[in-house]
Amino acid sequence: MNFPASKIHHPQGSHTHTVILLHGRGSDGPEFAEDIFSSTASNGRSLSASLPTYRWVFPTSRDRWSTAFQEEMCSWFDAYSLGDIQARKDLQKDGLRESVLHILDILEAEARLLDGQLTRIYLGGISQGMATSLWTFFAAIGTGRIHGPLAGLLGFCGWLPFTQQLEELLYKSTATTPHNPDSPQIQRLVSGFFDEIIGHQASQDEKLVDLSILSTPVFLSHGTDDAWVSVDLGRQASQILRKIMPHVEWNEFTGAENDGHWIKQPDGFDRILQFFERSSTDFCPTNRPGGL
Structure with missing residues (x-):
């Protein structure tokens, strides 16, 4: 079955950046876009108003069967339990x-x-997104x-599937420092992980991995009072990413809407804008050295 078309928010004038954001389970691209853009930072403006040259892409998952809820729902994959993410993985x-x-x-397509x-x-x-x-x-x-x-890579109030398997691979690789992404151990890890867990059969050309992607800056945030996805799962994701990537920022907060399962206003949106500003400056040619 084909995926629905993405919700696109076009830039004002020149197109300098693209942000691709995935909704949570039970939501969709248009709804997530509306929620994001109805929230504001301390400047009183939404993300789109604060970054007018950015193109915003909100993909929508197709409907699929939920084993936990015994019904079809808009979701990226079938997650059986958020209390035990290893259950029926x-x-x-x-x-x-x-x-x-x-x-x-x-x-x-956005890169083109x-x-x-x-x-x-x-x-x-966010969440399953x-x-x-x-x-x-x-x-x-x-x-x-x-x-x-x-x-940049962003995540809010979510988790990382197959954490146990990834931790085992990290342990076996002996890649204990996030500041050596060119190590052979890291290369074997990242090139084989998707194949091993998902079952994708990579061609020889695909196995020629450009590990500079691991220098991508990461920003993760999670409410400590999130009633839907435990903050411990977000902490676990950040800890794993820090073992293989040098620039991972973790932010905890409390008091967000939706029982803590959202980005806190305005502080959380301030942090997102700051992340955009830092990462876009880092990669400037004049500064760069090389739902649920």
């Missing part, structure tokens, strides 16, 4: 494989609009479809 594989390949197609400048593209999501965007990032590495770092 194999149910996630088909949806993750399908969804991340779809998001990779979108990422590549920016003349191949990946350092002007951000990828992220965060889980899917992180896996899309791993897929970009594992399949070799993305060459070079992105502008």
Whole structure:
């Protein structure tokens, strides 16, 4: 089944950057866009108003069967339990494989609009959208479809699927420092992870991994009072990413809407804007050294 068209918010004037944001389970692209743009930072403006040259892309998942809820719902993959993310984890594989390949197609299409400048593209999501965007990032590495770092990777109130398996691979790789992404251990890890868990059969060309993608800056945030996705899952995701990536920022907060399962206003949106400002400056040619 095909995925629905993405909700697009076009830039005002010149197009300098693209942000791809994935919704949570039970939501969709248009609804997530409306929620994001109805929220404001301390300047009283939304993200789109604060960044008028940015193109915003909100993909929508297709409907799929939820084993937990016993009904069809808009979701990136079938997540059986958020209390125990290891429970019936194999149910996630088909949806993750399908969804991340779809998001990779979108990422590549956006890169073409920016003349191949990946350092002007951000990828992220909330809740299950965060889980899917992180896996899309791993897929970009594992399949070799993305060459070079992105502008940034963002995640809100979410988790990382297959954390136990990834931690085991990290332990076996002996890659204990995030400041050595060119090590052979890291290369074996990132090139084989997507193949091993998802079952994608990479071609020889795909296995030629450009590990500079690991220098992509990461911003993760989570409410400590999140009633839907435990903050411990977000902490776990940040800890794992810090073992393989040098620039991972973690932010905790309290008092957000939706029982803590949202981005806190205005502080959280201030932090997002600050992340955009820092990462876009870092990658400037005049500054760069090289739902649920």
